[in-house]
Amino acid sequence: MGERFPNVDWHCDRCNAYLNGQSGFDDHKYIWKCTECGHKNSISASNVYESEEDYRNK
Numbered sequence: 244m245g246e247r248f249p250n251v252d253w254h255c256d257r258c259n260a261y262l263n264g265q266s267g268f269d270d271h272k273y274i275w276k277c278t279e280c281g282h283k284n285s286i287s288a289s290n291v292y293e294s295e296e297d298y299r300n301k
Contacts, residue, residue, distance in 0.1 A: 247271050251291055257282035
């Protein structure tokens with residue numbers, strides 16, 4: 244099974260760690276607990292932004 248969100252880089256909403264590179268990361272899961280800070284991040288289409296600026300202005 245391929246990625247649910249191909250070409251999307253996921254970052255932790257709390258510490259900004261790169262989630263895609265974390266061991267076991269799977270974008271088919273709807274919640275991913277950051278291995279750096281423990282924050283539970285939502286992995287869904289509503290959390291895909293065109294840019295960091297778009298994210299910051301949400």
